[in-house]
Amino acid sequence: MAAGVTTSAGPKAYLSRRYRVSASHRLHSEAYSVEENRAVYGKCNNPHGHGHNYAVEVTLGGPVNAGTGMVCDLGELDEFARTHLLQRFDGMNLNTLEEFHKLVPTTENFTREIYRTFQGFTGAKVVRVRIEETGNNSFEYGEKFERG
Amino acid sequence: MILLTRKTEFSSAHYYWNEAWTEAENERVFGRCANRNGHGHNYTLEVTVAGEVDPVSGFVVDLKELKEILEREVVSVYDHRHLNLEVAEFAAGTGMIPTTENIAIAIWRRLEGKIPGARLHRVRVYERSDLFADYYGER
Numbered sequence: 295m296a297a298g299v300t301t302s303a304g305p306k307a308y309l310s311r312r313y314r315v316s317a318s319h320r321l322h323s324e325a326y327s328v329e330e331n332r333a334v335y336g337k338c339n340n341p342h343g344h345g346h347n348y349a350v351e352v353t354l355g356g357p358v359n360a361g362t363g364m365v366c367d368l369g370e371l372d373e374f375a376r377t378h379l380l381q382r383f384d385g386m387n388l389n390t391l392e393e394f395h396k397l398v399p400t401t402e403n404f405t406r407e408i409y410r411t412f413q414g415f416t417g418a419k420v421v422r423v424r425i426e427e428t429g430n431n432s433f434e435y436g437e438k439f440e441r442g
Numbered sequence: 443m444i445l446l447t448r449k450t451e452f453s454s455a456h457y458y459w460n461e462a463w464t465e466a467e468n469e470r471v472f473g474r475c476a477n478r479n480g481h482g483h484n485y486t487l488e489v490t491v492a493g494e495v496d497p498v499s500g501f502v503v504d505l506k507e508l509k510e511i512l513e514r515e516v517v518s519v520y521d522h523r524h525l526n527l528e529v530a531e532f533a534a535g536t537g538m539i540p541t542t543e544n545i546a547i548a549i550w551r552r553l554e555g556k557i558p559g560a561r562l563h564r565v566r567v568y569e570r571s572d573l574f575a576d577y578y579g580e581r
Contacts, residue, residue, distance in 0.1 A: 307576065363541035
């Protein structure tokens with residue numbers, strides 16, 4: 295937080311930001327035979343992979359800062375996302391990345407990996423990551439945070 | 443219990459400015475949003491209410507009535523207005539900067555207790571399609 299900015303806290307709110315990540319993946323598990331992989335993953339098991347324009351929605355929760363009126367500094371969040379989300383995953387083949395050497399890069403696992411990543415953001419607490427793999431499929435991971 | 447969400451829109455101008463800070467501090471923290479001529483957005487508001495389904499009407503809440511409440515309490519006050527200059531809760535001296543978070547909180551306060559037969563569950567305000575704030579009434 296910038297110097298001179300009061301840190302007194304207001305009501306708790308949630309801020310969500312959407313980022314676009316285009317990446318390729320292939321769903322394939324070493325634990326399955328060739329036939330099993332084909333049966334479980336279908337066309338997603340195509341050896342050459344395929345890709346998606348993922349919409350990654352990150353939700354942060356916390357008290358609204360009385361000085362800024364914000365849950366966190368959006369510039370800091372975007373900078374964190376640029377380094378730890380976009381530079382790391384955008385335009386990449388997920389299967390080639392170390393974090394998916396032993397983990398099938400399903401969007402479930404991708405969602406959990408991004409949630410873990412944003413736990414390293416110190417500006418506010420990540421409470422949910424939601425990824426739209428396509429307009430028809432979306433995945434969510436995080437803590438239950440809604441009142442009631 | 444079931445949740446019901448009604449969506450509406452309003453277009454407003456605003457700027458970010460903390461009167462307790464110097465001009466330089468405001469510009470450092472808020473950047474372009476501190477331009478005191480203001481700038482604007484097409485906001486999308488989603489109001490979610492929770493309640494039991496009435497066994498006769500089959501409704502949680504009368505949507506027509508909810509639409510009228512949103513129009514009266516929010517849209518008629520915010521739409522085509524400058525939030526800092528024309529909306530009481532964001533006026534100079536309130537300390538309430540019209541950020542997306544604070545707009546969600548202000549709308550909650552405007553609607554709380556005014557929706558017959560249902561409990562306010564969530565107020566979601568989209569400033570743009572890639573940025574939105576949620577408020578659930580947590581203090």
